[in-house]
Amino acid sequence: MESTLFAELREIVGPRGLITSREELHTYECDGLTNFRVLPRAVLLPNSTEQVQKIVRVCYREKIPFVARGSGTGLSGGALPVENGVVISLTRMNKILEVDFPNARVAVEPGVINLDVTGRVEPQEYFYAPDPSSQSICSIGGNVAENSGGAHCLKYGFTTTHVLGLEVVLSDGSLVHFGGKTLDAPGYDLMGVFVGSEGTLGIATKIILRIVKRPECVQTLLAAFPSTNEAGAAVSDMIAAGMLPAAIEMMDNLAIQAAEAAVHANYPNCGALLLVELDGPVAEVAALMAHVDEICRKNGAWEIRVAQSDAERALVWKGRKAAFAAMGRISPNYIVQDGVIPRTALPNVMREIGRLSKEAGLRVANVFHAGDGNLHPLVLYDRRIPGHEEAAEALSSRILELCIAAGGSITGEHGVGEDKKKMMPKMYSEPDLETMQRVRCAFDPLQLSNPSKIFPRPRLCGEKPGEYVAHPLETAGIAERF
Amino acid sequence: MDASVSSKAIANTFEADVREIVTAKYVRTAAESDAVAGAQPSLVVEPGSEQELAKVLKLANSAGLAVIPRGGGTKLEWGNRPERADVILSMSRLNRVIEHAWADLTVSAEAGCTIAKLQETLAKHGQRLALDALWPERATVGGVLSTNDSGALRLRFGSLRDLVIGATVALADGTVASSGGKVVKNVAGYDLPKLVTGAFGTLGVMTRAIFRLHPLPRETRTISCVTADAREAQRLVLALQNSKLAHSALQIYCGGEAKPRVDVLFEGTEAGLTAQVEQVNSMMGSATTTDAGKDVWSARQAICSAEKNGNAEFAVAKFATLPARMADTFETIATLSVGKLRWNIVAQATGVGWARFEGEASAMDCALREFRANLERGGGSLVIAHRPGGITTFDAWGNAGDVLPLMSAVKQQFDPRGTLNPGRFVGGI
Numbered sequence: 015m016e017s018t019l020f021a022e023l024r025e026i027v028g029p030r031g032l033i034t035s036r037e038e039l040h041t042y043e044c045d046g047l048t049n050f051r052v053l054p055r056a057v058l059l060p061n062s063t064e065q066v067q068k069i070v071r072v073c074y075r076e077k078i079p080f081v082a083r084g085s086g087t088g089l090s091g092g093a094l095p096v097e098n099g100v101v102i103s104l105t106r107m108n109k110i111l112e113v114d115f116p117n118a119r120v121a122v123e124p125g126v127i128n129l130d131v132t133g134r135v136e137p138q139e140y141f142y143a144p145d146p147s148s149q150s151i152c153s154i155g156g157n158v159a160e161n162s163g164g165a166h167c168l169k170y171g172f173t174t175t176h177v178l179g180l181e182v183v184l185s186d187g188s189l190v191h192f193g194g195k196t197l198d199a200p201g202y203d204l205m206g207v208f209v210g211s212e213g214t215l216g217i218a219t220k221i222i223l224r225i226v227k228r229p230e231c232v233q234t235l236l237a238a239f240p241s242t243n244e245a246g247a248a249v250s251d252m253i254a255a256g257m258l259p260a261a262i263e264m265m266d267n268l269a270i271q272a273a274e275a276a277v278h279a280n281y282p283n284c285g286a287l288l289l290v291e292l293d294g295p296v297a298e299v300a301a302l303m304a305h306v307d308e309i310c311r312k313n314g315a316w317e318i319r320v321a322q323s324d325a326e327r328a329l330v331w332k333g334r335k336a337a338f339a340a341m342g343r344i345s346p347n348y349i350v351q352d353g354v355i356p357r358t359a360l361p362n363v364m365r366e367i368g369r370l371s372k373e374a375g376l377r378v379a380n381v382f383h384a385g386d387g388n389l390h391p392l393v394l395y396d397r398r399i400p401g402h403e404e405a406a407e408a409l410s411s412r413i414l415e416l417c418i419a420a421g422g423s424i425t426g427e428h429g430v431g432e433d434k435k436k437m438m439p440k441m442y443s444e445p446d447l448e449t450m451q452r453v454r455c456a457f458d459p460l461q462l463s464n465p466s467k468i469f470p471r472p473r474l475c476g477e478k479p480g481e482y483v484a485h486p487l488e489t490a491g492i493a494e495r496f
Numbered sequence: 497m498d499a500s501v502s503s504k505a506i507a508n509t510f511e512a513d514v515r516e517i518v519t520a521k522y523v524r525t526a527a528e529s530d531a532v533a534g535a536q537p538s539l540v541v542e543p544g545s546e547q548e549l550a551k552v553l554k555l556a557n558s559a560g561l562a563v564i565p566r567g568g569g570t571k572l573e574w575g576n577r578p579e580r581a582d583v584i585l586s587m588s589r590l591n592r593v594i595e596h597a598w599a600d601l602t603v604s605a606e607a608g609c610t611i612a613k614l615q616e617t618l619a620k621h622g623q624r625l626a627l628d629a630l631w632p633e634r635a636t637v638g639g640v641l642s643t644n645d646s647g648a649l650r651l652r653f654g655s656l657r658d659l660v661i662g663a664t665v666a667l668a669d670g671t672v673a674s675s676g677g678k679v680v681k682n683v684a685g686y687d688l689p690k691l692v693t694g695a696f697g698t699l700g701v702m703t704r705a706i707f708r709l710h711p712l713p714r715e716t717r718t719i720s721c722v723t724a725d726a727r728e729a730q731r732l733v734l735a736l737q738n739s740k741l742a743h744s745a746l747q748i749y750c751g752g753e754a755k756p757r758v759d760v761l762f763e764g765t766e767a768g769l770t771a772q773v774e775q776v777n778s779m780m781g782s783a784t785t786t787d788a789g790k791d792v793w794s795a796r797q798a799i800c801s802a803e804k805n806g807n808a809e810f811a812v813a814k815f816a817t818l819p820a821r822m823a824d825t826f827e828t829i830a831t832l833s834v835g836k837l838r839w840n841i842v843a844q845a846t847g848v849g850w851a852r853f854e855g856e857a858s859a860m861d862c863a864l865r866e867f868r869a870n871l872e873r874g875g876g877s878l879v880i881a882h883r884p885g886g887i888t889t890f891d892a893w894g895n896a897g898d899v900l901p902l903m904s905a906v907k908q909q910f911d912p913r914g915t916l917n918p919g920r921f922v923g924g925i
Contacts, residue, residue, distance in 0.1 A: 116734055116820035117847075139740075161683045174687070175658050190899045196816040196876040197655075197848050198644065201896040201922040202699075202903050206657055206690025210683050230740035250599055256622055256711030294742045298768030354679040356600040386681040387600070423682040430684055441684055442675070449665075449673035450686040452909035456902065468685065 016055075019076065023058060023100075026068045031106070033057040042101050045086045045093040046148075050432050054081070054095035061106040063181065063189065063219040069102060070217070071187035073462055081464045082217045084124060084156030087148040089350055090431030092160060092212045096466055102217065104155045110134055111220065119178065119195050120223045124155025128162075131223065140225040143170035146427065147335045158218050161210030163427035165334070166291075168385035169260040170226065172427075174209040179222030182208065182215075185458040195222055207453055212429050213464035215457040229293035232260070233303050234327045237315040238284035242266055242380065245286040246360040248313040249384045252290070253357070255309065257302055262385035263289040268344070269337050269379040269392070276340035279333025282317045288384070289334060337381045338392065345377070345394035347403070349410045352428040353417035357387040366416050367391060374409045376402070388426035389417070415440065430468045438470055448473060503560075507582070510559045511539060517551050518543050526584060532564050532572050533920075534888055535581035542586040546664070546672060546703045549585065553701060554670030556583050557915045563668075564917055565697040567608055567639030570631045573802070574643055574881045575696050576892045579919030585701060587638055593617045594704065595678075602661065602678050604706040607638025618709060626653035626710040630797050638702040644694030647796055648745035648761065651845055653710060656693050662706030663689040665699070668915040672703070680708045691906075698921045699910040713744075713763030717773055720788035721758045721780050726826035729756040733845050734820060735779060736760060741772050746845040749795045750826060752838055759792045795842040799852040800881060808838075808854040809884035811864060817876040819847045828870050832863040847876070857886025868894050893922040 024032045033039060034056050043051040055078075060066045073080045079099035086093055095101050107123035110131070114120070115138055120131055128149040131142040145164035146152055152162070157173045158180070170176075179193035192205035208215050239245040245264050252259065265273065265287045274281055281287055290306050292299045303320065310318055321327040333340075341348040355363050364380070371378040379392040391413050395406035414424050414437055424430070424437045438447060447469060454461070455475035465472065515523050522542040530537055543549035556563045562580035566572065567587050587608030594604040598621035605614055611625070611632035618624050628647035629640045639645075641663070646655040653659065662676035665688070675688035692699055723729040729748045736746055745761035760776060762769050777785055800812050817825045822843050829851060833839045836859040843849030851867075853860050864887075868878040872895055880892045896903065900923045907914075907925045919925075 114820075115738070117818045118737070161687075163681060163683075167681065171654065171658060172681070174690075175654060184902070190902055191897055192899060194875050196818055196874075197846055198694075198814075198816050198877065198879075199897070200877050200879055200893040201899065202695055202906060203657060203690045203693060204899060204902065204906070206693070207686050207688070210687055227738065227740060229742070253601060253711075254599065256714065258710065294764075295740065295768055295772055297771035298742065298764050301765040301767045354681050356597060356602070356679055358597070358599045383681070387679055388681045421677070422679050423677055423684050425684050426679070426681040427683055434684070438685065441677075443673075445671045446673045446675055447685070449667065449671060449910075450675060450688060453686050453688070453691065453906060456905035456909045 020056065022072060023056065023069065026065055026072070027058050027060050031059040031061070033059070042083065042086070042095060042103070045083070045088040045091060047089050047091045047431070047433055050091045050094050052095045052097060054101040055098055057101045057103055059103050059106050063183065066102065066183045066217055066219050067187045067189060070183050070185065073100065074186045074460070077460060077462065079462050079465050082155070082159070082213045084153030084159070085127070085151050087152045088156060088160060088429060088431065089352065090425065090429040090433040092429050092431035092464070092467060094432045096464070104153065104217070107219065114195070115140070117195060118225050120225055122154050122221050122223065124153060124158070124218050124221060126154045128152050128154060128157060131225070135225050139228040141228055142223060143176055143226050144173045147338065154221055154223070155218055158209050158221055159211070159213045160427070160429045163383070163388070165261045165263055165383060168262060168383065169258055174206060176224045177205060177209050177221060178224055180205050180208060180218050181220035182218050184216045185460060185463045193222070212431060212467055214454060214467055216463055231296045231299050232291065232293040232327065233299055234321040234330050235290045235303065235306055235310070236281070236319045236321070236330055237288045237290070237310040238282040238317040239286045239288060239313070239315050241285035242364050243361050244314040245288045246384065248288060248310050248315065249357065251309045251313065252306060255305060257306070259290050259306070259385060260293045261289070261291040262383070263334050264382040264384040265334065265337060266380040268377060269381045272340035272344045272379060273333040273337050275343040277332050277336045279329055281333055284317070288315070289330060334381070338390070341379060341392050341394060345396070347395050347397045349393040349406055351389070351391045351393065351410050351413055352425050353389050353391070353414050353422060354426040355387045355389060355417050355420040355422035357384070359420035359422070360387070363389070363416050363420055367413055370409055370412050374405050376406055376409055378409070383426070386426070387422065411437070432467055435468055435470045438468070506559045507538065507561065510555055510561060513555050514541055514552055518548050522589070530584055532581050533575065533577040535578045537564060537581040537584050539582065540584040540586055542589050544589045546590070546666065549590070549701060549703060550666040550670045550672050552585065553666050553668060557668040557670070557913055560913065561915070562918050563915050565638070565642070565701045567636030568610060568631070568634035570635045571639060571643045571645065571881070574892065575920040577888065577919070578917055587636060590703060596621065597678065598623055600678070601709045602680070602706060603709055604662070604678060604704060605637050606704055607636060607702045609637050611635050611637065611640060619712060622712050623709045624712050625659065625707050627656065627659060628793065630800055637705050641693050641702055641705055642695060642697045648747050648793055648844055650848070651746055652744040657690045659707050660689045660693055660705055661708050663692055663702055664704040665692055665702050667700045668911040668913065676706065678706050696917055696921045698907060698917045698925055700916070715764065715766050715769055716790070717762045717769045718788045718790055718792060719760045719773055719776050719785050720792055721785045722755050723758055724755065726750065726756055726823040729758050730820070730823035732758050732780070733822065736776070737819065737845055739775070739779065741775060745793065747795070748822065748843050749792065750841045752840060756826070759788065761793065796850050799840050799842055799850045802882065805854060809857050809860070809886065810852060810854045810882065811860045811880065811884055812850065812852050812882040813864065813867070814879045814881060815849050815851060815867070815871055815876065817847050817849070817871055817874060819845055821874055822847065822849070825849070825871070828867060832866050837863060857884040860884055861887045861890060864890065896922045
């Protein structure tokens with residue numbers, strides 16, 4: 015049985031496009047969230063849309079679940095294989111298909127690396143705006159699945175803002191096209207639903223992206239505050255003053271120490287660091303930067319630096335972007351959390367995180383996209399100490415509950431995946447989740463595309479949507495259905 | 497039993513039940529003025545709460561009655577004529593601004609709240625919904641979202657899909673579901689606010705929405721420039737787009753045979769504006785620029801106006817083309833209209849534009865068909881917002897492509913009995 019199936023799949027992708035040996039399969043048993051591991055039945059490496067369609071048709075016929083995978087950098091277990099399922103890795107589909115400067119569009123295959131899009135259009139001074147910290151290795155296909163953000167989405171928006179068209183293989187192997195190079199295609203915005211659906215609605219095989227002209231000037235200000243409270247107050251004042259910086263990032267003392275140890279970004283040793291980036295026309299940026307400086311000083315910043323060159327700016331960002339990995343310097347193990355709160359809830363939530371951290375006897379480092387309230391608390395622990403890992407997981411969940419209680423979200427950019435599906439009912443009611451799954455039933459009635467992710471309780475698509483109540487006249491035999 | 501008698505019995509029972517829910521004061525027989533694109537409903541219901549609305553909807557769904565949700569009624573002509581229209585579900589009583597969390601730059605409002613009322617509330621804290629919708633005095637949050645109406649500010653701030661962060665919808669079976677939330681960044685679950693944006697109320701009735709906000713600009717400046725022809729206008733627009741200027745809006749306006757005018761809007765600090773305006777002037781070369789007022793930005797509303805210009809029949813259509821094909825599009829319109837129709841166009845640098853034609857209905861029918869075919873060949877689209885009397889069956893939507901079966905499947909999941917706006921949307925949905 016298995017050998018016949020493998021032979022058929024090998025016929026589609028060629029001998030080098032099919033992985034079945036246990037040793038090699040281990041590479042694919044998890045994504046960037048390594049505490050969930052499942053060995054897939056096989057891994058397929060198609061190099062064209064046609065091959066993806068053929069593979070999916072076999073899966074559909076045999077009712078084999080499949081999980082699409084890009085670079086595997088996701089942090090929520092979205093690309094975690096499912097029992098008895100196959101993984102479809104899109105890494106070989108890595109061509110930039112078209113670059114159209116007059117219309118500011120780029121068409122790519124899903125395996126293209128995020129930063130390579132910018133690399134390709136950089137000479138004409140364009141860039142691809144979504145910049146997750148993993149941008150040098152993560153793929154556009156994965157970004158589409160997760161609706162990836164990044165530090166600059168405060169001003170530039172998320173992946174969904176920059177995707178204009180998609181070619182998608184649905185779970186029965188059929189090919190559909192959402193959107194295109196022009197805007198506002200007639201009909202439902204299925205592209206809007208597909209982006210961020212974590213691979214549960216099908217596989218994107220071609221993506222049309224919007225590219226953005228580089229601003230005339232970029233300035234990055236670094237301000238040292240006594241604590242996150244003062245830094246948070248400065249952020250609120252900037253927003254209240256009507257500013258929309260390209261990025262506002264915050265790191266607390268523990269995160270600063272870790273980043274320093276890892277990449278020597280030359281950060282001041284302070285309670286909280288604020289990194290504010292403004293971009294735009296020179297005169298505009300100069301006027302606003304003076305105002306930002308004033309706001310930071312008014313809120314107690316004791317050191318303010320403005321990165322003077324591209325090299326200095328790159329170093330400032332290097333510390334921030336390396337912050338997660340840097341935790342390895344100060345702790346043997348850590349959990350990266352991703353929650354969102356309304357910005358104004360920051361002081362309360364920080365105080366609560368501090369209290370919970372003390373209670374649990376575990377350190378928590380904090381890295382935020384402060385402009386949009388996206389928190390990345392890093393819970394530090396030592397797996398070798400009995401009970402530590404469980405305590406860290408419990409603390410990490412408690413932090414998400416704080417986010418929900420503050421009116422926020424359980425994930426701002428990492429996705430729900432396998433990791434947070436148990437939290438979904440805390441954020442949404444049963445009718446909310448049931449309604450989302452109606453979309454899933456329309457796209458993938460057999461639930462073969464990355465099943466068991468996002469939703470804690472999959473809805474059977476045979477279920478009649480909503481309850482049907484017979485009309486009293488019908489029951490009484492007075493009227494018939496018309 | 498005779499079908500018409502049975503349906504009448506159901507309608508009577510329904511009406512009695514609805515009176516129970518919303519009280520008799522908020523149920524009335526529909527007038528001629530309540531017609532929707534030529535379809536005459538029989539009842540107008542004004543629920544006072546989300547719960548009442550869901551109950552009424554569920555009852556109508558069970559009774560097999562077709563429901564047309566209505567906000568300010570400014571765009572009821574858009575889309576195809578509904579196959580059936582029994583009940584108008586008016587959002588007029590669900591009109592509150594629920595919460596303006598100004599320090600978090602978000603607002604939540606009920607669907608019947610007018611855009612003008614929303615903007616007034618936001619302006620108290622120096623903020624705005626960065627959207628220049630049509631007829632803001634009457635257009636509502638729900639109506640603007642359902643028709644996906646956006647204007648020139650879209651270039652800088654995105655369209656509604658980029659501004660809406662949460663929505664609550666009542667489904668035909670009475671389910672009330674929310675998705676998204678009140679934080680700007682949120683990837684938990686499917687993005688249903690985007691699904692219902694532009695869905696013309698065919699999936700559910702929007703009851704509440706949450707938006708991200710932007711600060712009101714400190715200063716604004718509009719620069720206009722009359723160009724020699726469509727080619728020059730396009731060259732200028734592409735040059736501005738390829739520059740490092742940070743303009744908020746950019747459009748080409750062309751009134752029939754008159755020379756095309758390019759309008760640019762800048763927002764920001766006085767220092768930033770002055771520097772940018774100087775740069776634009778230098779880019780315009782020989783063409784003269786004028787420091788225009790903000791009136792040029794009402795061009796879209798004038799084109800979309802439902803008022804007849806004298807006795808002439810008219811058509812209004814929204815088109816989407818590639819930014820670099822705008823001159824081609826203008827020339828196509830001119831060629832199709834020559835000697836038969838008068839026309840006005842406004843096109844944004846995004847490639848989305850609006851055209852108004854005036855003249856004989858038969859000539860418009862022919863021109864619209866050819867215009868649509870031309871746009872679709874280039875990957876674009878043409879959606880009709882107003883049809884003249886002679887061609888009321890002209891399809892509003894055009895070709896939805898290979899994704900139509902999937903759209904129908906989504907509709908089937910949300911509204912299996914075809915209760916909401918039946919036949920109004922693309923492909924007969």
